Amino acid sequence: MRTIDWVDGAVVIVDQTRLPGEVVWLHLSTVDSLIDAIQRLAVRGAPALGVAGAMGVALAARSSDDPSVVADLVHRVETARPTAVNLARGARRAAAVLPSATAALEVALRIRDEEIESSAEMARLGADLVTSLCGPSARLLTHCNTGALATVVGGTALAVAFELHRRGTLGGVIASETRPLLQGARLTTWELARAGVPHRLAVDSAGPFLMARGEVDAVILGADRICANGDVVNKVGSYAHALGARAAGIPFICVAPESTVDLSAPGGAEVEIEDRGAAEIVGSSAPPGTAAVNPAFDVTPASLVTAIVTDTRVWHP
Numbered sequence: 001m002r003t004i005d006w007v008d009g010a011v012v013i014v015d016q017t018r019l020p021g022e023v024v025w026l027h028l029s030t031v032d033s034l035i036d037a038i039q040r041l042a043v044r045g046a047p048a049l050g051v052a053g054a055m056g057v058a059l060a061a062r063s064s065d066d067p068s069v070v071a072d073l074v075h076r077v078e079t080a081r082p083t084a085v086n087l088a089r090g091a092r093r094a095a096a097v098l099p100s101a102t103a104a105l106e107v108a109l110r111i112r113d114e115e116i117e118s119s120a121e122m123a124r125l126g127a128d129l130v131t132s133l134c135g136p137s138a139r140l141l142t143h144c145n146t147g148a149l150a151t152v153v154g155g156t157a158l159a160v161a162f163e164l165h166r167r168g169t170l171g172g173v174i175a176s177e178t179r180p181l182l183q184g185a186r187l188t189t190w191e192l193a194r195a196g197v198p199h200r201l202a203v204d205s206a207g208p209f210l211m212a213r214g215e216v217d218a219v220i221l222g223a224d225r226i227c228a229n230g231d232v233v234n235k236v237g238s239y240a241h242a243l244g245a246r247a248a249g250i251p252f253i254c255v256a257p258e259s260t261v262d263l264s265a266p267g268g269a270e271v272e273i274e275d276r277g278a279a280e281i282v283g284s285s286a287p288p289g290t291a292a293v294n295p296a297f298d299v300t301p302a303s304l305v306t307a308i309v310t311d312t313r314v315w316h317p
């Protein structure tokens, strides 16, 4: 199943906020509805956001003949979330062929197809790397969700786990729950269960201890932006897993398509990290009015990254 696609003049997505309870498909035919879906994480994950951004431009171009109205809509799509480079990059690629709505849609469909092809390549390259580093029964720890939900089909890091399982060389997956929106607990476990991959769920803070106790052979996760110096910007909690991996002496592997590599960002310090506000973490557990800091992403310095697997190469930053 394609978790994001273009059908009959609308962007069609699985509403990721409703998983794992129910599979609800949303038909988004306006730019406003798409931006709302992006901001409340009904569609999320860097490669999927790239497709959404480009399709958003196609929606914008179909909605008005006024170039300034379209330009304003494109800008809103591009900036709906700041950290994953794919969103702005996808939107800009499609915007480059405006004012033709048909041409913008063609670009969006091309980006969708590129991400589908990238996923297969990353799965192959990543599985080869994991087996060479960890042997024939690798036990992986992953963070956030990097499966089909975050791409179109397959995934990035999770596609590697699927491929190892298909080859019979996977020793199991620990899914880190991914506070506060629980992409690991809600989405990754759902995808692993559907694929019949043996897995267990752990709280985020257990990761480094499980590595120290010898229960993990490698950490494997995705990225929202890979900087020119090899810094990896990914879901908050990734950095703690990288420190744990270094302390335990196990590989820390990032899997992401070339569309997530941003050579215009020299390092992680130059990337805008989305802060999603207090409500998501204060919830009902803290006294009302408690101040909070809620970075949705963090930066793992290149020095802690064993390898970055893209669809074309294995990079040791």
Ligand SMILES: CSC[C@@H](O)[C@@H](O)C(=O)COP(=O)(O)O
Binding pocket: 041, 044, 045, 046, 047, 084, 143, 144, 145, 146, 147, 150, 151, 155, 156, 157, 183, 221, 222, 223, 224, 234, 235, 236, 296
């Ligand atoms: C293949 S997806 C890689 C990343 O986009 C993923 O790990 C991640 O951090 C997603 O964050 P999210 O806030 O859920 O969009």
